[in-house]
Amino acid sequence: MDLPFAVYILKCSDDTYYTGFTTNINNRLNAHNKKEVQYTKYRLPLELVHLSLFSNKQKAYDYERYLKSGSGIAFRNKRLVLNS
Template identity: 70%
Template sequence: MELPYAVYILKCSNGQYYTGFTRNIKRRLKEHRNGEVRFTKNKLPFEVVHVSLFSNKKKAYDFERYLKSGSGIAFRNKRFV
């Protein structure tokens, strides 16, 4: 079974992290690599740090929002990076 929703974390060349949500992870990473995403286009190259896959859109979206919160950033730094 393929899980359609992804939450991902990128580490940019300047050390900043980007957390995103997508329905098509391959297409979205290609957009990042091609400089089509405003936040990351001046921070290439990047490293994929983590990808979580979900079958439920709301759960994926909620996890992305959590990872962008203060406690979510602490969780990211402890568990994923």
């Protein structure tokens, strides 16, 4: 089964989190590390703390949107980034 859609969470050097969606996690992480992403370019180094893979684009997109909502941030902090 091919799982081409990824939702990921990065922990930044200033202890903030970046949540993103991509179809190619390796290319996206390289873009972050090359300072090509505005939010993270001054927050290096980054640590990948969560990765979810989906076969359905809409479900991945919906999950990313949820993680950026108030209740999604609470869920992230309680369940996904424990002690990171």
